[in-house]
Amino acid sequence: MIYEQERKQVVEYGRKLITSGLTKGTGGNISIYIPKEEMMIITPSGMDYFSLQPEDILVMDLRGNVVEGEHKPSSEYGMHRTFYQRRTDIRAVVHVHSVYATTLATLGWEIPAMHYLVAVGGGSNIPVAPYATFGTEELAEKAYESMKERFAVLLSNHGLLTGGNTLDSAFSKAEEIEFCAEVYYRTKTLGEPRMLSDEEMEKMVWRFGSYGQGGEEKL
Numbered sequence: 602m603i604y605e606q607e608r609k610q611v612v613e614y615g616r617k618l619i620t621s622g623l624t625k626g627t628g629g630n631i632s633i634y635i636p637k638e639e640m641m642i643i644t645p646s647g648m649d650y651f652s653l654q655p656e657d658i659l660v661m662d663l664r665g666n667v668v669e670g671e672h673k674p675s676s677e678y679g680m681h682r683t684f685y686q687r688r689t690d691i692r693a694v695v696h697v698h699s700v701y702a703t704t705l706a707t708l709g710w711e712i713p714a715m716h717y718l719v720a721v722g723g724g725s726n727i728p729v730a731p732y733a734t735f736g737t738e739e740l741a742e743k744a745y746e747s748m749k750e751r752f753a754v755l756l757s758n759h760g761l762l763t764g765g766n767t768l769d770s771a772f773s774k775a776e777e778i779e780f781c782a783e784v785y786y787r788t789k790t791l792g793e794p795r796m797l798s799d800e801e802m803e804k805m806v807w808r809f810g811s812y813g814q815g816g817e818e819k820l
Contacts, residue, residue, distance in 0.1 A: 676736035720805035722753035
């Protein structure tokens with residue numbers, strides 16, 4: 602079995618999607634990119650995360666061909682592929698249907714600079730991509746365009762997408778942004794949140810870029 606360690610990691614993080622509350626059932630999808638071989642390791646479509654074994658994880662090339670694996674790949678493989686084709690700074694993608702991020706995405710609300718952790722997304726806000734049907738090239742294109750110069754985007758009426766240089770980094774971003782989404786939602790029920798300045802958010806983006814043991818680590 603090729604890419605055994607990467608496939609084991611995808612299985613591990615697939616289960617963490619459920620235990621962390623970032624998605625329900627078989628929702629969401631995750632992948633790792635191997636740039637040297639231009640191969641994508643991605644979850645299958647519609648399978649229970651706790652039933653997955655490493656051999657159930659698909660290996661695909663960037664033309665959309667399954668190189669190894671017996672199952673149908675995630676319906677969103679095209680969205681993952683789009684980022685690997687065009688973003689050299691993204692080596693893993695996490696897509697979830699977390700409750701608060703999805704609530705804001707359904708409202709069409711971006712997450713503004715109401716907390717310094719918003720900066721883990723690479724800027725002063727988490728933008729919202731226009732709606733498109735799941736599993737389509739239109740969704741992939743809208744997600745990519747809306748996530749330029751960012752590592753996270755809300756998908757309108759759908760969920761949350763994050764990217765990072767490792768799967769741990771992309772997963773951590775999903776957790777932190779879901780936290781920000783919840784804080785923003787709860788704050789809006791009480792009043793208007795105080796916003797951080799552009800200067801402060803620029804400082805936070807820079808600091809998160811060098812955070813941890815060698816940069817862009819789990820927070």
